Amino acid sequence: MAAIAPTPRHTFTERAKAGDLNDAQILNSNNKGGSDVPTDSDVVVAGGGIHGLIHAIQSEKHKPGKLKTTLIEKSPKPGYKIGESTLPLFSLWCKMLGLTGEYLLRIFGIKDGLAFDFLDRENQGHYTDWATNGPPGLFLAGFQMERPMSELLLTLFAQRLGVNVYHGKQVDFQGSKVYGGMEANKIEISKGKYDSQPATTVNSSLLVDATGRFRQVASKNAPIHRFEGWNYDAFWAYFTCPKDESKIPFRFWEGPNTNHLCFPEGWAWVIRVPSWEGSPIPNLMDMLTYLLDCAEARTPNDEIPSSEELAEMFGLKFRWVTSIGMATRNDVKYPEDMSKYGTKEAERKFYYFVEKYDLIKEFMKSFELIEDLYGPNTTWIVRKSLTYQSPVVSGAGWVAIGDACGFTNPYLSPGITAAMATSVYSAELAHKALEEAKTAKDNAAAELAIRKTFSPYDKFAKDMYPALNQMNKFNYCCFREPRLGPQVSLIWQALIGVGTPGWQLIRQDYNLTIDNYVRYSINWAWGTWVPEYDAVAKKTIELMAPIPLEEPIPDAVVTEIIAYSNKLKKQAVDSNRFNFRWDGLLRYYDLYLNYDEKKTTKDRFVRQCTHCASWLALRPDWKKCYSCGKQRTEQEASIVWDPPLAAEEVKYLVAASDAKPGVSANPFNEQSDMPATFPTLSKEVCV
Numbered sequence: 032m033a034a035i036a037p038t039p040r041h042t043f044t045e046r047a048k049a050g051d052l053n054d055a056q057i058l059n060s061n062n063k064g065g066s067d068v069p070t071d072s073d074v075v076v077a078g079g080g081i082h083g084l085i086h087a088i089q090s091e092k093h094k095p096g097k098l099k100t101t102l103i104e105k106s107p108k109p110g111y112k113i114g115e116s117t118l119p120l121f122s123l124w125c126k127m128l129g130l131t132g133e134y135l136l137r138i139f140g141i142k143d144g145l146a147f148d149f150l151d152r153e154n155q156g157h158y159t160d161w162a163t164n165g166p167p168g169l170f171l172a173g174f175q176m177e178r179p180m181s182e183l184l185l186t187l188f189a190q191r192l193g194v195n196v197y198h199g200k201q202v203d204f205q206g207s208k209v210y211g212g213m214e215a216n217k218i219e220i221s222k223g224k225y226d227s228q229p230a231t232t233v234n235s236s237l238l239v240d241a242t243g244r245f246r247q248v249a250s251k252n253a254p255i256h257r258f259e260g261w262n263y264d265a266f267w268a269y270f271t272c273p274k275d276e277s278k279i280p281f282r283f284w285e286g287p288n289t290n291h292l293c294f295p296e297g298w299a300w301v302i303r304v305p306s307w308e309g310s311p312i313p314n315l316m317d318m319l320t321y322l323l324d325c326a327e328a329r330t331p332n333d334e335i336p337s338s339e340e341l342a343e344m345f346g347l348k349f350r351w352v353t354s355i356g357m358a359t360r361n362d363v364k365y366p367e368d369m370s371k372y373g374t375k376e377a378e379r380k381f382y383y384f385v386e387k388y389d390l391i392k393e394f395m396k397s398f399e400l401i402e403d404l405y406g407p408n409t410t411w412i413v414r415k416s417l418t419y420q421s422p423v424v425s426g427a428g429w430v431a432i433g434d435a436c437g438f439t440n441p442y443l444s445p446g447i448t449a450a451m452a453t454s455v456y457s458a459e460l461a462h463k464a465l466e467e468a469k470t471a472k473d474n475a476a477a478e479l480a481i482r483k484t485f486s487p488y489d490k491f492a493k494d495m496y497p498a499l500n501q502m503n504k505f506n507y508c509c510f511r512e513p514r515l516g517p518q519v520s521l522i523w524q525a526l527i528g529v530g531t532p533g534w535q536l537i538r539q540d541y542n543l544t545i546d547n548y549v550r551y552s553i554n555w556a557w558g559t560w561v562p563e564y565d566a567v568a569k570k571t572i573e574l575m576a577p578i579p580l581e582e583p584i585p586d587a588v589v590t591e592i593i594a595y596s597n598k599l600k601k602q603a604v605d606s607n608r609f610n611f612r613w614d615g616l617l618r619y620y621d622l623y624l625n626y627d628e629k630k631t632t633k634d635r636f637v638r639q640c641t642h643c644a645s646w647l648a649l650r651p652d653w654k655k656c657y658s659c660g661k662q663r664t665e666q667e668a669s670i671v672w673d674p675p676l677a678a679e680e681v682k683y684l685v686a687a688s689d690a691k692p693g694v695s696a697n698p699f700n701e702q703s704d705m706p707a708t709f710p711t712l713s714k715e716v717c718v
Contacts, residue, residue, distance in 0.1 A: 036334045037324035043313040054312040055107035055199030055225035062195040068220050068231045072101035075218045077202040078241030079104025082433025082454045084185040089458035091192040092545050100194050105201040107225050108312050109182035111405040115302045116289040117174050118448040123543045132172025133332040134322045136657045140304045141646050142173030143637045146288035148281045149516040152295050153583050155389045161517040167636050168648030170541035175304050199225035204247045211427030212474030240431040249431040253423040258500045266377035266413040267356020270398035274644035280393045287637050287646035295511040297359030310347040318345040332653045337660035377413035420496040425485045430457050437496040440503040452552040498559035505568035508575040512584045519596045527558025530609035563599045635671040
């Protein structure tokens with residue numbers, strides 16, 4: 032029987048109007064436990080950002096109804112944050128929850144893959160490039176998302192599960208007593224700023240520090256740790272989104288990628304996202320509730336209104352914008368007088384590099400600055416000394432997650448994607464820890480059991496951030512010479528990020544389940560623990576880091592690094608531990624990861640809509656543009672496999688794509704690999 036599309040309703044808009052409710056009140060009215068913070072909760076999560084929400088949702092999905100979780104967020108509604116790009120680990124988690132592309136691509140942008148252009152400082156106008164596809168839309172959609180929308184969506188989803196999420200409430204960290212053991216914490220919630228609720232004390236067994244870089248609990252247990260060597264500063268703004276990309280001066284440019292412009296001092300991100308900024312919260316809640324209803328009903332893509340249609344139905348503001356920012360080393364020597372580049376620090380540093388690199392200057396002609404998109408004084412934003420680590424991430428009665436554990440650099444999106452392993456891992460360990468603590472003879476024994484359970488988590492966080500920091504140093508070194516990005520750093524990121532043994536997701540049909548997600552997430556970490564990768568990264572840093580940033584890299588050093596990288600790459604490929612469809616995934620590389628500048632083809636998983644120019648995932652069953660609602664032809668919706676796949680492989684992929692989220696249809700055993708090679712047809716195959 033075909034799925035029936037749910038009926039759009041305006042429940043929250045009508046409720047807010049009838050009760051004259053502010054944003055916090057309308058959000059809190061959706062809690063199954065009511066608008067008042069409870070006095071007892073097994074777990075209190077401090078911080079309603081993406082990691083706090085992921086933790087709460089994972090906990091409830093892991094063992095429904097076993098732990099009572101209360102999430103406290105001081106802001107009256109989900110607010111602006113940087114960090115719009117995601118990777119498959121996040122999409123797999125969403126898919127596991129039933130939140131697939133049919134529904135999320137109405138509110139988020141498509142993320143097709145990662146693309147890089149490496150600028151030559153000494154030879155202006157010369158550059159190299161590299162790109163990798165994301166997963167095919169048949170299996171998994173990637174997302175570029177506005178953070179307030181992602182957090183509002185997850186808030187509503189958490190509330191559906193029975194998690195109480197309170198906005199406009201603040202944990203009093205100074206007044207709270209965090210002791211450990213069972214129900215020994217006294218978490219003080221300050222008097223409500225957006226309602227008349229008095230201060231409340233919550234009896235709890237575990238406080239989760241999800242306060243991000245502010246590290247409200249973690250900071251009281253150990254000072255912040257900075258890594259040796261240079262750190263990073265970031266500065267950014269928002270710009271218009273061009274429909275016509277033909278004037279952008281980089282070959283193979285495509286908007287749905289997370290695009291990176293790399294240069295010796297750092298890199299610039301270019302991310303195309305749909306913005307709903309300025310829309311009323313109740314109206315957004317009504318639209319997102321409708322999409323969640325569609326997800327529950329498994330409503331097909333072509334029966335769901337498009338983004339533009341939804342905006343009209345629910346009285347919302349919708350437009351496409353471009354996030355453009357730079358993350359540069361903090362040892363860059365800027366001119367003493369930067370006044371000619373602008374008035375704000377972020378603006379001056381941004382345009383300093385625009386003027387320094389001819390290709391970036393030409394590139395920026397396609398974009399116009401948007402003033403104060405997210406409110407007063409938000410045109411230009413700067414954040415300094417990005418990299419840090421919390422030496423202690425758990426203790427008596429508490430655990431830190433997400434950016435409260437540490438952060439390295441926005442390069443390759445570790446903030447959501449790699450760090451979400453802390454959110455899901457801690458959620459499952461919390462169940463185990465509190466279950467074992469219940470059987471202890473006294474509170475001291477209970478806390479000892481909890482500490483023992485979280486010991487592997489402490490080690491995981493301790494090891495992950497230095498590994499990610501080394502990854503960034505390795506990549507930043509390779510920014511300094513255009514040959515090194517495509518031939519060294521990025522091929523290793525692909526090899527160990529996609530092809531890590533146990534991670535070739537094609538074997539899983541891009542499906543993980545609540546039972547195996549944590550195991551995969553904590554063993555991924557961009558593959559930075561793979562021995563061959565570690566050796567190449569260390570060798571590159573050893574040879575390049577001592578060379579002053581202002582100086583060019585000697586050709587002999589470049590040659591030595593490439594030769595060393597190729598030697599270890601061949602050993603890795605020959606080991607058959609990293610089998611994948613590399614010639615379809617990557618431009619310039621064959622199936623065995625041999626570099627060839629003349630090979631400029633790869634699989635094609637996206638195309639622009641001929642009506643609105645939005646980028647669309649290719650699926651034969653998605654004829655409707657999810658952005659504007661116009662129909663596309665069968666040819667326009669077809670994936671192109673290049674090199675071609677055999678007909679039987681195409682049939683298998685299409686059949687596997689019909690599997691329900693979280694259920695693998697793969698006929699291959701999980702412990703075995705897909706075939707190392709794919710038989711091909713004599714001509715291009717589309718599905």
